[in-house]
Amino acid sequence: MPWKNKYVKEFLETVCREVRTKSVHKDITEELEAHIEDQKNSYIKEGLDEETATTKAIKQMGDPVLIGKQMDMTHRPKTEWSILIMTAVLVIIAGVVQYLMTKTALGNNDNFIRFLIYVPIGIIAFIIMYFIDYTRLERWSKYVYFSVLIITIASVKFTSPVNGGYNQVYYFYLIITPILAGVICNFRSKGYLGIIYCGLFYIGAYVPCILMPSYSALYILTISSLIIMTVAIEKGFFGGNKKISLVLVYFPTLLMIIIQFLSFGQYRIQRFVHFLKPGLDPSGYGYMPLRIKSLLSGAQPVGRTILARDLAGKSIEWSLPGWNTDFTFTYIIAKFGYIFGIVIGAILIILIIRMFISVIKQKNAFGFIISFSACIAITAEILFYILSNLGLISPITVTLPFISFGASSFILNMGLMGLLLSVYRRTDIISNKLKINVHKKQIFTFINGKFIIDFKRKA
């Protein structure tokens, strides 16, 4: 900039020297620089020459060291200790549970050792996500999206299915959710067209879920995406009429659900009926719900559940298939008593609440949507896992973040948590200006069947 004077530069540098967080330097410099410029111009109008005006304008600003110190105090990284501590507590609980499980169980001997190996990897994933500048994801989200999509689809080609499905689809869900949120940000203030593009990206993420196939992942993905889109629209992300935007999201979704239902309806209804009346098919669909029911009905405050009837005298591990994976929460209640279950459940619920509070505090739009999506992904896992484990919904394959056994899910959840806390950490230290170019904005409107492009609309 031609008017950039050496004194001005010196002044701004002195201010910035006091501000330890480098990422806000640019913002502060721009703002103060604009101010000095305005002040200078006003002095010139009063009849001073350029140099005197500049010096006077700088003098008018005050002590640069003091300004810098005050700025530094407002722009500090923040730590969400409660979430951090709760996560640590959950990991320790997981350690205890895995240790006890390894001790009691057959064919489960090395689970605790594997746990000890994957925990440090998870912590590294957490640290990386925590210290990385998440704002970069905004620009890269589309590329990351396509790479993840391609890798997932390719991985299906080169691996064989387990139990008729591919596990990676579930991990795919965990990764793709925050990436989709990043993609949504790319279409910010793009109007209805932006929403349609977001829909296309969602459909792209839909493909692996169908290919694998994993309906659990598909459901969670759909529900999470709907929640994220609804919040984004309510926050006025896309511009345009909120009601029309919502219709634009929900109408195709509803249509898709209906089509799904028509093609798989029979199967769905059957599962639903069996879920309501598990006694109809005790060795098929009703098997798990019945087992969960009998395990939980005899649960004690502390200690082993009392098994009755056909399960009397059998071990809990034998009675509960998937005790070390999909039904760990049921297992904990049955094996150690429901007080343990309540404690873990309470920690998880407080964790969810704290996560949402940290998200609401976000001022930056991208930070908000990214941390919100990470929060939704973790919350969805927890809720579906607990509900399925308590027999309140028909059993689905999800993992319980941090607690249930599995290296991939542990590492991914730690990464998501790192991302969430990274956003919180940067609440006050990233530039959070919304850029508004009043005259360049184009908004598409659809009135009486006509497609109108409105150039005059204000933000």
Add this chain to the structure above:
Amino acid sequence: MLILRLLNSSDMYGYQMIEELETRSENVFTLKAGTLYPLLHTLEQQRMIEAYEKLSESERPRKYYHITKEGKKQFQEKKQEWEAYTSIVNKVLGGWDYAMEK
């Protein structure tokens, strides 16, 4: 509080605020820019105000500040406090005058 008052009427950028304050108070209040900006950033963190960037007439992007709902609420509270305070002071002064006149 004065900053909130200024932003309550319209969105402004920093320099504009100082100018506006000077004209409104007939040069009684002059706020140093060095005091203003840290204050603005703190208010922003307390979510009383929010910032956005807009191109001004001179085509240079400027950081405008906009008062939030919370900020408006805070302003009303502060205003009431201030009014209560001044009315008491006026009463005391008024009472004094009355006593003096007698």
